[in-house]
Amino acid sequence: MKDAVVIGAGLAGLTAALRLARAGKSVTLVTKGPGGLHLSQGTVDILGYAPDRVAAPLEAVGSLPAEHPHASVGAEAVGGAVSWLAAELGPDLLVGDPARNVNLPTAVGSIRPTALAQPSMMAGEVTGGKTFSVVGIKQIKDFPADLIAGNLARSTAPDGGALTARSAWIDLPARKGEADPTPLTYARAMDDEAFAATFAKAVAAVAGKADVVALPAVLGAKRLDVWRQVAELIGTDVCEIPMPPPSVPGIRLYDALLAKVRDAGVRFVQGSRITGFESDGDTVTSVTLAAAGGPRPLTARSFVFAPGGFESGAVDVDSKGGITEPVFGLPLTASDATPLIQSVYWGPHPLFEVGVRTDAAGRPTDAGGAVVHPNLYVAGGLIAGAERWREKSGDGVAVATAVRAADQITGGSR
Ligand SMILES: Cc1cc2nc3c(=O)[nH]c(=O)nc-3n(C[C@H](O)[C@H](O)[C@H](O)COP(=O)(O)OP(=O)(O)OC[C@H]3O[C@@H](n4cnc5c(N)ncnc54)[C@H](O)[C@@H]3O)c2cc1C
Incomplete structure (x- = not known):
């Protein structure tokens, strides 16, 4: 027993x-x-x-x-x-302090409080004066970069400050010929360092200048340092924004x-x-x-x-x-x-x-x-x-x- x-x-x-x-x-x-x-x-x-x-x-x-x-x-x-x-x-x-909420952007560009988040999300903490470049992947339909950036730019940060946000897109299939890839398809592809490097190069080409580049939460399924690799290659902080299911950070x-x-x-x-x-x-x-x-x-x-x-x-x-x-x-x-x-x-x-x-x-x-x-x-x-x-x-x-x-x-x- x-x-x-x-x-x-x-x-x-x-x-x-x-x-x-x-x-x-x-x-x-x-x-x-x-x-x-x-x-x-x-x-x-x-x-x-x-x-x-x-x-x-x-x-x-x-x-x-x-x-x-x-x-x-x-x-x-x-x-x-x-x-x-x-x-x-x-x-x-998981990082953060149970005594203090951080405010993070969502996949519709609203701002949600949470206590602990994944380290790949933390640079997205919404504070007044921050500039976001929201970069979508054309093949992923549940990450509306234009809507996210538009809503963030219209919002006031919880600390009362203004926000600046713009959007951009990359066109990068994770698997050849796949019509409707899920976030998980991309996350698995990112586990391969070479694909993550190609992704970072494509993002760097369109992101422009910003404090943080906001990306769909697809930066690795098993490999947990993909976000670091991408940030280093772009030369700017990055943050993952969780998406509708299947949720890569949840998985x-x-x-x-x-x-x-x-x-x-x-x-x-x-x-x-x-x-x-x-x-x-x-x-x-x-x-x-x-x-x-x-x-x-x-x-x-x-x-x-x-x-x-x-x-x-x-x-x-x-x-x-x-x-x-x-x-x-x-x-x-x-x-x-x-x-x-x-x-x-x-x-x-x-x-x-x-x-x-x-x-x-x-x-x-x-x-x-x-x-x-x-x-x-x-x-x-x-x-x-x-x-x-x-x-x-x-x-x-x-x-x-x-x-x-x-x-x-x-x-x-x-
Ligand atoms: C639409 C929606 C949005 C939400 N958003 C948030 C949010 O943003 N933040 C937040 O903190 N919470 C949110 N919640 C609440 C969320 O449900 C909890 O955060 C959390 O997932 C609950 O965890 P749990 O382990 O209690 O239940 P669950 O994650 O639901 O797990 C229940 C488990 O029990 C199993 N199970 C059930 N019945 C049986 C059975 N008879 N025999 C064997 N297995 C069984 C299921 O298969 C499952 O594995 C949301 C809930 C909903 C419905």
Whole structure:
């Protein structure tokens, strides 16, 4: 029997599995699929809006309502968890200060706050007076360089200063004859130093003078110093701007975390769903894996449930608006979606705050605060109380609650 089974391989599940394995626990990580990192910016947002733009995310955690997962973990523990993850991944993948947000340009030329980012993005920090040259690749359709530069030039930096931005394009196929290449096609091509050098030469020819050359986030899939090579060859700072999925920076984080989890001895079971559980009284004894040959129990002393939120099917809404958690049947903060669905796209969407209540240890509770299963811990998007995508808090919630769950199982923080 394993010490722990972790369900879900998003940021929360991977973090929990790694933290448990580092503490010497035997772990099975089981997932039906890869989770949200492939769709993400490849950054770690702790708190970007509350509701206004946040400059100091840990300080702002103090102003969140008590029901918010960050409030229940506490600012110090949130900062400690994110710092631990950053140290695990190292400065080639994540840099920054959990106490201070940086403001980075997006693929539509807006400006988003985040706490930790990849080093290849950092020169793009939007500060007053900065000049950007945004260079697109004609073959990549999801990097509208003209729109990005136009919107940046129209924007005021969060520090109040003006910005200057222009756009330019290069025409450089990554693979001959490919009609619709993804960012990943280019990132893999950049792993080859010769292709990256050709790319840099083409960019240098059109970029013009600027403080920073902003490029689509395709500077290497495996090789993490491509951005340095390109900057040196161009002779100007460069920054990667994350793009719509498949997100190369997100995949870099996923690949690195999964490699660490495997190296740490975690058994990784992918492609199968957990469909239910067995218990002895309230204590969970096994979860049921829908394996190819039929249902199979995975036994453990403790369980970390990190299945994400609505977006990953962790919470179901049926045709009558009934909301349920399908694996453990955990109590949720709402049972009827009808009054929670709003017609205004940019308005508040209370449905996204629906989830599982937990105690201070991360164990699911009922409406009265009673713990439902003493050896089951919830981490990440399933926890109620955060509108994660709007607040830009989902990554921080995933990491902080995963570390909390692991530390509860191992008997304390390190
Ligand atoms: C549109 C959108 C935009 C967002 N933008 C941001 C943002 O900008 N910043 C931010 O911080 N957050 C954002 N979020 C929130 C984002 O979801 C979190 O940041 C983070 O990805 C949640 O991580 P997680 O590990 O909890 O869940 P996920 O990444 O969703 O991972 C869940 C994992 O559980 C697995 N799984 C689920 N059910 C089962 C099962 N029954 N059996 C086995 N495996 C299962 C899935 O396959 C997956 O691997 C956004 C969310 C959405 C929907």
